[in-house]
Amino acid sequence: MGDAEDDLVVRLRAAGCVFAEDEAALLVAAAEGAGREALVARRVAGEPLEQVLGWVAFAGLRVPVRPGVFVPRRRTELLAEEAVALTPPDGVVVELCCGAGAVALAVLAARPGVELHAADLDPAAVACARAGLGERAAVHQGDLFDALPADLAGRVDVLVANAPYVPTAAIALMPPEARDHEAPMALDGGDDGLDVLRRVLVGAAGWLAPGGHVLVECSEAQSGPLAAHATAQGLRADVRRDADREATVLVAHPA
Known part of the structure; x- marks a missing residue:
């Protein structure tokens, strides 16, 4: 040095x-x-390094990140890997709660022939994802499925979401880089952290193509209750875990 x-x-x-x-x-x-x-x-x-640099390393890529936008975590690489594994070469993929669009970018890198849509409620995240994805994907602003074009219903092969899943009371315990510099809506999952994830699972079936899958990230402790909720929606759920990355992903499809 x-x-x-x-x-x-x-x-x-x-x-x-x-x-x-x-x-x-x-x-x-x-x-x-x-x-x-x-x-x-x-x-x-105290600003996160990734927001300062303007990018974060994710799944072998440099994902553009803007101030105020949720910084993709390394654990979410498991969500991207599982999504890629289930995506046909010419499939239709939707990323809800896309933030900077990290999972979408990873899917496009591995499956460049897919039709890809991403959506987020936060306008700053939508602008960031649009800048990073460019013309390779359509990025929509809105609340979960309300953001999506109606003609996607019944056509989605892989529906993936890294929705907020931090319990409200736990946000105060997060590092200041997160709680002070990322949008609260990207973190706050309600009392038990599962409010948004439950909504994703409730609405997923109507958007999936035959044989399609919905994938969501959660904590290890949340995976049991979330799998039970998926079952109650008529979905067959499987939990994937990577201990090294402290990553947990629920993969579900219509039973």
Whole structure:
């Protein structure tokens, strides 16, 4: 490391950045002079590194991320991998609660021939996803299924959602990078964290094509109650788990 990078490491450590060396290298590569100092000031003030840089590494891709938009987590790579595995080469895929569109981008990278739609209620997330996905997908703004074109009903092979699933009371316990710099609607899942996920499972069947699947991310503790709810909706549910990434995905299809 050079002197500038060494000094930056000291500043980042003082600000509480656990991976100061890695962050310093990324910030040094991102900009020089006054431009770099502006980025460093934002990071030292507590803004997530990914929002400062303008991108996050996800499933081997650089996903564009804007200030205020939910930063895709590494655990969500399991959701993307399961979605890719179930997507036909020329299938129809919908990502609800898309945020920056990370899962959609991962699906397109692996299945470039799909028809892909993404949707989110947050206008900042919709703008971010549109910028990242470009003309490769249609990005809609609205509340879950209300955002989707009616002609998708009965045609969707894979419906995937990384909906908010943090219990309301637990948001105060999250790192400040999340609770202070990501939209509350991207985090708050209600009293038990399952309010939005239950709505996804209730509405999914009418949109799925024959043989289609709905996939959602949740916590390990939530997977049992969520699977029971899926069963009550006439869905057959299977829980996938990756302990290394602390990731849990519910995969369901009409029974």
